[in-house]
Amino acid sequence: MAMRFDGRVAIVTGAGGGLGREHALALAQRGARVVVNDLGGARDGSGGSATAAEAVVAEIEAAGGEAMANAASVTDFAAVQSMVDAAMSRWGRVDILVNNAGVLRDKTFAKMELEDFRFVVDVHLMGAVNCTKAVWDHMREANFGRIVMTTSSSGLYGNFGQSNYGAAKMALVGLMQTLSIEGAKNDIRVNCLAPTAHTRMTEDLGARLPLDLLEPEMVTPGLLHLVSEDAPSRCILAAGAGGFERAYITLTKGAWIAGEDAPEQVAARFAEISDRSGEIVPEMGAAQGMVELTKAQTAHNG
Template sequence: MAISFDGRVAIVTGAGNGLGRQHALALARRGAKVVVNDLGGSRDGSGASATAAEAVVAEIEAAGGEAIANAASVTDYAAVQAMVDAAMAKWGRVDILVNNAGVLRDKTFAKMELEDFRFVLDVHLMGAVNCTKAVWDIMRGQNYGRIAMTTSSSGLFGNFGQSNYGAAKMALVGLMQTLTIEGAKHDIRVNCLSPTAHTRMTEDLGARLPLELLGPEMVTPGLLYLVSEDAPNRCILGAGAGGFERIYVALTQGAWIAGDDAPEQIAARFAEISDRTGEIIPEMGAAQGFIELTKAQAAQAKA
């Protein structure tokens, strides 16, 4: 059955260019009313202009859709709240939030100023927190919500020169993990999209990438699924060049080790601890403690 967003209201941050623009246009094509948010700054977060957001709104309206532009910085909670209030005043609900806004300030950790580390965390992590907090009670009240965080392979697996960006992107996975638990009874589903696409965020890598395969439009189908009515919950979806993958945070069965020589035993048995046979995808953090206590009780029973 075709995925439709008729009657739904979506907020897409960082929607003036690149991935966010594609997400906003695609949601509108499938019937959503869209708040197109973009500060209009450069990729390092400097400057501001509503022009980019307004241009996307014009595209949506020219195609017969409904949209409003917003130039709030996601780091400013009061401005984010005003954006959500404007959506509620115009359309009476917010069903979908796409946390896409981001910046880059790449340097090796040795050369990075702490202010650049904080700023990237503030935009990616606290920006998503601010937007999610502003819509959370609305979604709880209507017993429906779909939220997508934009994570990255740089956070999930690491990337040279991106300690700030990687830390922020992995933090969004942790935010998702808890929000899925807290939002479940209100049918608020929260997922992460890990995109590979050529946008202005990756323009420095252009000569090394097959750009014709990496258009942001190849990622957006994954986003549409993650915020659809039949969306999964707690999914990290990799997407790029038409490829889609599921990414997991897993837990091995490990080993029970105790005694004065426990550090030495861990070293000697580290391959066993790392063995992925029987690994699980925990439903919540308590699973780790459960596995550990089960091993401890089994060891006591043998004593």
């Protein structure tokens, strides 16, 4: 059965081009009414114009869909709240939020100005927080919500020259982990998408990437699943060039170590501590403490 979004209202940030545009077009094509948000600024976040968002709305409407443009900066909570209010006023609901807006200000940490670090974190992390906060109560009242944070392999695994971007992207995973727990009772499912695609954000890497394989539309099928009726929750889905994988944050079985020579024992047994056989994916943060207490009790009782 075809995946449909009839009757649903979606907000997609950073939807004036690249991945966001593909997400918005695909949601509209499958029946959703879409708020196309885009500040219309440069890749580093400077400037701004509603033109990009309006162009995507025109595409959606030309294809028979419903959409509205919005040029709010995701860093401005009042503007974000007004965007959500406008969607509620026009359509009476917000079911889906795709936190896709982002900027790049790449430099090595040694050369990076703190303002560039703060700004990138503000857009990616606080931008997602602002948008999520603005829709959260509406979704709780409706007992339905689908939220996607756009993370990145740069956050999950690191990337040279992207300490600010990587920190922000990994922070979104932490946000997803907790919100998925808090939203579960109201059927608010929260996931992360880690895309690999050729967009304006990656244009400097063009010569090193097989661009014909990395079109943004190759990522969007994963996004559609993450916001569907049957979506998972607490999933980190990696997607690019038609490949789809899941990333996990795991905990090894580790070892119990105590005593005056504990530092030396940690060093000596670090391979055992690092052994990934039998590793687990904890259900929540408290699981780490329970694993450690179990080791301690076993050691004392043994």
